[in-house]
Amino acid sequence: TNTPKPFRFANSRSLAFDGTGDYINIPDTVLNRYQGTVSLWFKTNSIAAGDIWAFGNLNNTTGDRVYIYRSGSNIGARLDDTSFFGSTAIIVGRWYHAALVWRTNNTGEFYVNGSSAGTVSSLTYSPNIQAAVSIAAQGGSASPWNGSLDDVRVYNRALSATEIKAISQVEVFGDRDNTYTLQDALDVDENILLAKGTLISGGVDISVGAGWNNSGATYTGSTSSVTFNAAEAGHLIRSNSSTFHNVIFNDGGGDSGGWSLSDALETGYLFTVTASDSVNGVNLSGYDLTVGGDFIVTAAGEVTASNSTIKVGGNWTNLAGANGFTYGTSTVEFNSSSADQNITSGTQTFYNLVINNTSSSLSDDDIVIDDDLNIENDFTLYDGEFYGGSYDITVGRHWAMATAGTFTAGTSSVEFDDASKVSTVYGNTAFHNLLIRTASKRVDFEAGTTTTVSNAFTIDGQAQGTFVDLNSTVVGTQWTINTPADNAYVYFVDVIDSESSEDSITAYSSVNMGNNEYWNFIVIPIYRSVGPGNVSALDTGSADANNLNITDSTATFDNPVPNNVGVGDAIQYDSAANGAIEADDSIVFIHARIDSRHYTVKTAAGGVPTAVVNDQDWSIFRAYTSLALAETGTENAGIDGDLVNFDTWADGKDISSATGSNEQWHIPCYADATDTTNVNISGWTTGRDNYINVFTPVSATQVGTTQRHEGKWTTKGYSLETTGAANTFQASEDFVRVDGLKISQDRTSGDSAGVYTTSQSGVATSGVYISNNIIRATGPRYGRYGIDISGGLTTVYIYNNVVYDYDAYACILTNLAHVAYVYNNTVYNCATGINEGPDNSIIAKNNICYNNTDNYNGVFHSDSTNNLSGPT
Incomplete structure (x- = not known):
């Protein structure tokens, strides 16, 4: 280093050598032979001889070399081929500072504890020799040192006596607390090291090219900004409980600046990652982050949270998309006590999100989201008012509403979407839309609470065997749902311990598990047609450029379809509008005939189908090609391979309301040919209202011509x-x-x-x-x-x-x-x-x-x- 200024030690640690072969070897090192300084702190454990620093022709008794070594109870040095000089008595177990200087005027000087211990002159040290540097030994394991070394420095110039004295006055484990106040901006190319005392930046900004290591000092940030500008990764931030005002992380114009925390970090105002194209960004490494003001990730910056707790007193702005915040199992808490806060998440995901605004005035403790919000785990609203606006909020696990918290739903939708987690809704919440559409999802509601849904109450387990489970947190004690019945879309649900307070809710293909009031568990009719031996399409859109439109549950054809088309027949169509029938397209089944151009249709599970406009890629098939195959679930091979397996069961199905899909199966049989296979209806679980009806369609509401x-x-x-x-x-x-x-x-x-x-x-x-x-x-x-x-x-x-x-x-x-x-x-x-x-x-x-x-x-x-x- 060229730096002449004295610095306190970074920490209380040193290198210890046991005198039995421990040493440090730096090969092929070229020192400045014309001038230089070696400065170090040492402590000896015994009076045995040993080399502290050795360089040069170490294998000759004469020649060019630089030595600091102990002889008996004295410390001294050698330069060139001079004799031992600067001999100074030392005491075992005590720390000393030593410095050896050689100058361009062919003189040298040895210092102990900042004072000159001896000089030499008329040196003939050759500048052409290349040799290794040995620390704590001589050219390998010879003459080993038994003791400790610290703060070893090599300067490429001869330090002055004043500079050496200043270095020597930096006491090991010193206890002086000097205060340094910046008068103008500070720009540091590498690391800032704060070991002792106090650094006050006031309103002056600091730019750091690497890391920040505060091992024992106090930093007062006042209103200044500390900007980190590294263009490479691997830097540490250690704040030692000191609070920054603004912290800005920039990648120095590169694309790989990276920092990791080594303790908790707190800012009085801004925490900003402005990296334009960051790969590494800021890794909190599990440590907590407290931001008094705004948390900002711009451009392509990146913050990795691990399992940290992040407390934010201002706005949250993530403009870097999903990669801007890697959430791990972290908790983000908004806790302003004086102002409203906005959340712009930028498609990122939170793990746990906590709202805990404690302002005494309800006018300035609002949390407002500015885009869709995705929460992997828990959402907790302790205090403040949380505004949903018109956005979608997805929650993986719990929703907890404390009495001091208020959720103002606006026109937002809240959806519970992780089937691997049991969700619990705690407290009384008024939602606009409440959605649970993930197969096999379980949601428990706190016993004795009321969940209000003003608009859409949509619960859909998708199919038999993947019901959504709605439960009370206390078996036998009801939870209350308050929603208009007309707004409820409830399919494939099992419900227990619930009361519908406003109106009776109709649940289709669902199971009444008991202790439910004002719920209607309606059987879903299912239709599947049988056309013996008929794998051909009954009609297609391409045959006569016949457009199909499906709106809600009504299918409308521009032109009439054949009169033998009727209930139970399958219509495959291009719902993806890509000109072909593929896996992302749809199949529906006729439930009723209105006339030769209009039919009521439902999905395989009896639900409302996907809409389509002016589709000509449709085809109509019988669902099955024999009554025996319909009983076992073996579908018509003529239907497109991407859409078959609409009935996922085989050899019977549980259609009961107690344990199954709460369906009623209607199997209309058509006179396409003679059916010649014996039929045995077996392996089904049925019920009084969950029966199997095998029939021939005869009325005009079933088919155009009687079968x-x-x-x-x-x-x-x-x-x-x-x-x-x-x-x-x-x-x-x-x-x-x-x-x-x-x-x-x-x-x-x-x-x-x-x-x-x-x-x-x-x-x-x-x-x-x-x-x-x-x-x-x-x-x-x-x-x-x-x-x-x-x-x-x-x-x-x-x-x-x-x-x-x-x-x-x-x-x-x-x-x-x-x-x-x-x-x-x-x-x-x-x-x-x-x-x-x-x-x-x-x-x-x-x-x-x-x-x-x-x-x-x-x-x-x-x-x-x-x-x-x-x-x-």
């Missing part, structure tokens, strides 16, 4: 025709309905039925409906039963059916403990027409049994009436 038979067996209408020993249509689950089908059995062996049902629950109300069907046996008469009701306490409704040619046994058989309502059926050419089995009760009305071996068998309920038989 049902005409009351007799012809080629018209959907037909299920099978051969073999199995039941043609079997319902192995409760709550199944079959309506309007033609069912034909060609039995070659075994005992089976055209329609066979068996109860799984054994519950008397597990109703089965069999209506408006034509059921016949063909071929050899191995088919024993037309309709066989077997097993359990099922209530059965059998009406308006035509059953014939089961001459091996009964056309209609009820067995075990049932209540069977058998009305308006025609039974012909069977061994037994209607047979009442043991432990059942048939109420038969208005039936015709004709040409059967035995038209009626059993003791029917006394309410039975108006049943005919013949010919005898």
Whole structure:
């Protein structure tokens, strides 16, 4: 260093050498042979000889060299090939300052504790020798030093006696507290080191090219700015509990300036990162940051927060985007006691955000957001008024509202969006929009509190099996939701311990887990069509440049679509408007026919579809290509591969309200061809209102041309025709309905039925409906039963059916403990027409049994009436 000024030690540490081989070697060093100074502090541990500093021809007894060494109990030096000079007695365990000077006039001088200890003259030191410098030894491990060294300095000039004295008066671990006051701006190319005393900058600015190390001094920033201008990374900021006024971090015009804190940092006013293109920026390294005024990250600056707590008394402005603030697990607290604060987050994310403005005047403790706000973890409002404006606020975990805090929602939306975290809403909050649309998200509401939503209350778990869970923090104690029912969009939710105070909320495909008041859990109707063997599109937009528009749940075509298009049919369309059907496009299902150009449509889950305008890339398909495939969830292969798997289950589904999706499945069957695969409805979980309805569409609100038979067996209408020993249509689950089908059995062996049902629950109300069907046996008469009701306490409704040619046994058989309502059926050419089995009760009305071996068998309920038989 060229600096002649005395500096106090940076810290209380030194280098210790044990005299058994410890040393420092600096190879190939070239000193200024004409002039120079070596300055150091030393302390010896023993009276044994040892070298402190050695340079030059160390292996010769004569020649060019620079030595500081101890001989016995004395310290001294050698220059060139002079003898030991400047000999001074020293005491073991005491610190001393030594300096060795050589000058251009061929003289040298040795100083101890700032005083001259000896001089030499007529030096012939050669400037051409290159050699290593050894510290605490001589040319390696020889003559080792046993003691401590500190503040070793090498100057490329000869210091004056005054300068050496000044250095020597810097006491090790000194206790003098001098005060230094800047009179004008201070510009430091490298580090600022504050070891002792007080530095007052007043209103004078300081520019620092590297780091700031305050190890024991006091810095008073007053109104000045400290600007760090490094163009490289790796600098430390140590404030030692001193408060800056303004701190500015700039990358010196480069792109890699970087600083890390080594203790907590506090500013009285600004904390600013103005780096134009920073890569490293400022790393808080887990230490806390307190900013009395504004926190500003401009351009492409970067702050890494780790797990720090950052307290801000002014505005937060991040103009560097998502990379401007790397949040880690940090907490940012806004805590002004005197003024409003604005938050401009610039697409960044906070981890924990705390509002704690404590002004006594409500007019000046507001927090206003100026853009969307994303909070990874918790939001806490202790005190002050927080304004949502018109922005979106997303919260990953908790929302806590203290009584002294106020949330003024404006037209903002608050959404809880992290399924991996259980969110809790503490306190009473009035939202504008409250959204929970993340699958499998759980949100608990503090028991006894009221959550008010003035506009949209949107809860959507997306699908069965990924419900949103709404709970109370205390089991059995209700939380209250206060929102207009018309503004509630609630799908795929399970709710417990809740009261809706303003109006009843309708929850679709949702589960009532108990202790809920003024909630309506509505079954969602689901439609899926069956077109046997039909993988082709029923119609396309490209066929006649037919535009499709979907608004809300209404699909409108410019031109009529074919009359055989109806309920349950799938419409795939280009909702992304990119000219092709891809994974980001949509599929909907017809729920009702208005006319040949207008249809009511819903998503696969029964929700409102994505809108589209003037799309010609649409196609209409049957959802399934057989009734058996619809039961197992194997979809029509003709539908675009990017949109299939709209039914994610296989071999049955839980559609119950208690544990499933709270749906009602309608499976319309179309007369595209004969269906020839036996059907067994199995693996489903159903309920009284969550039934499976297999039917043929017949009305104008279902289809343009009827898909049902005409009351007799012809080629018209959907037909299920099978051969073999199995039941043609079997319902192995409760709550199944079959309506309007033609069912034909060609039995070659075994005992089976055209329609066979068996109860799984054994519950008397597990109703089965069999209506408006034509059921016949063909071929050899191995088919024993037309309709066989077997097993359990099922209530059965059998009406308006035509059953014939089961001459091996009964056309209609009820067995075990049932209540069977058998009305308006025609039974012909069977061994037994209607047979009442043991432990059942048939109420038969208005039936015709004709040409059967035995038209009626059993003791029917006394309410039975108006049943005919013949010919005898």
